[in-house]
Amino acid sequence: MIGADVPYAASLLKAGKLVAIPTETVYGLAANALDEKAVQAIYLAKGRPQFNPLIIHTNSIERLQEWGLKVPEQAIKLANAFSPGPISFVIPTSNAIPEIVTAGHAFVAVRIPNHPVCLELLSMLPFPLAAPSANKSGCISPTTAQHVADQFGTQIPYILDGGACHIGLESSIVSFANTNPQLLRLGGLAKESIEKVLDCELSISHIQNNENPQSPGLLSRHYAPQTPLLLDLDLEVNQLGNMHQLGCIRFQHLHPDIPPENQYILSEMGSLDEAAQHLFMAMRLADSRNFKYLLAEIFPAHGLGLAINDRLKRASIQL
Ligand code: AMP
Numbered sequence: 001m002i003g004a005d006v007p008y009a010a011s012l013l014k015a016g017k018l019v020a021i022p023t024e025t026v027y028g029l030a031a032n033a034l035d036e037k038a039v040q041a042i043y044l045a046k047g048r049p050q051f052n053p054l055i056i057h058t059n060s061i062e063r064l065q066e067w068g069l070k071v072p073e074q075a076i077k078l079a080n081a082f083s084p085g086p087i088s089f090v091i092p093t094s095n096a097i098p099e100i101v102t103a104g105h106a107f108v109a110v111r112i113p114n115h116p117v118c119l120e121l122l123s124m125l126p127f128p129l130a131a132p133s134a135n136k137s138g139c140i141s142p143t144t145a146q147h148v149a150d151q152f153g154t155q156i157p158y159i160l161d162g163g164a165c166h167i168g169l170e171s172s173i174v175s176f177a178n179t180n181p182q183l184l185r186l187g188g189l190a191k192e193s194i195e196k197v198l199d200c201e202l203s204i205s206h207i208q209n210n211e212n213p214q215s216p217g218l219l220s221r222h223y224a225p226q227t228p229l230l231l232d233l234d235l236e237v238n239q240l241g242n243m244h245q246l247g248c249i250r251f252q253h254l255h256p257d258i259p260p261e262n263q264y265i266l267s268e269m270g271s272l273d274e275a276a277q278h279l280f281m282a283m284r285l286a287d288s289r290n291f292k293y294l295l296a297e298i299f300p301a302h303g304l305g306l307a308i309n310d311r312l313k314r315a316s317i318q319l
């Protein structure tokens with residue numbers, strides 16, 4: 001059921017149930033992070049591999065000490081600048097956090113989401129919420145309550161509706177597991193903004209092994225539509241068959257050779273933030289049209305363009 005009843009959502013979560021929650025990045029599939037059984041239900045519902053750890057969410061950085069978590073100084077610096085916001089920190093875990101949340105790692109990912117409904121919910125709970133994106137494993141992340149309902153139907157007891165997500169990409173993840181902070185996932189906060197506050201250049205993790213990845217959101221194929229998606233690598237579109245069977249995801253301008261009604265422009269005014277907000281919605285809409293191929297262009301490689309390109313790359317196939 002979709003609804004806007006925050007106390008009801010809180011009561012379900014307190015009873016160990018799953019609730020889909022709105023955040024500014026994407027919708028999350030949430031459970032009490034301290035309740036192993038409740039967290040297990042997230043993995044089952046998503047079909048998520050058990051080695052893929054979850055991010056825990058609460059309504060302030062200060063509250064993390066309630067669960068024995070100590071936030072490194074540099075992470076505090078970032079939190080002061082950007083939390084609540086689309087950034088997660090990987091920090092040393094504590095005895096209070098069940099191993100199922102961290103997939104057995106000595107580190108846990110934490111985030112303070114910037115969404116009024118979500119913050120209200122979190123403030124009513126005596127525990128943090130473990131919440132991955134509310135989609136089946138490997139599929140496109142949901143940016144509306146309806147997307148969640150389309151995929152899970154009655155499988156989850158309640159979907160808390162907080163409107164369309166205004167960032168539209170998953171959080172950026174910064175790890176403090178090593179001496180130097182590392183960017184594990186490009187996301188809704190631009191790399192440049194994080195680097196400015198840390199006053200250093202961040203290395204991006206390129207780990208893509210499927211066994212015990214440091215950041216499994218970085219699996220090489222992820223966020224994928226059903227329609228084969230080709231990333232614009234100077235392809236000759238007329239070699240791909242009938243133009244009417246091709247769909248397009250583009251930044252600002254129409255592809256000259258493909259019917260305009262088959263094309264999804266992410267930001268007419270050329271804003272990468274707006275493009276990010278529309279990306280997953282466009283991927284879903286384009287996917288529902290049963291095109292033979294989807295063509296996506298490569299976005300400018302700065303700001304959220306880096307994260308957009310990252311998602312498109314993971315969603316794509318090679319001919
Ligand atoms: P999702 O919430 O589905 O976007 O996925 C959360 C992502 O956060 C995972 O796929 C990992 O990439 C990352 N993550 C969560 N916990 C940890 C952790 N303890 N160490 C490293 N990465 C983590």
Ligand code: MG
Pocket residue numbers: 132133141
């Ligand atoms: Mg996800």
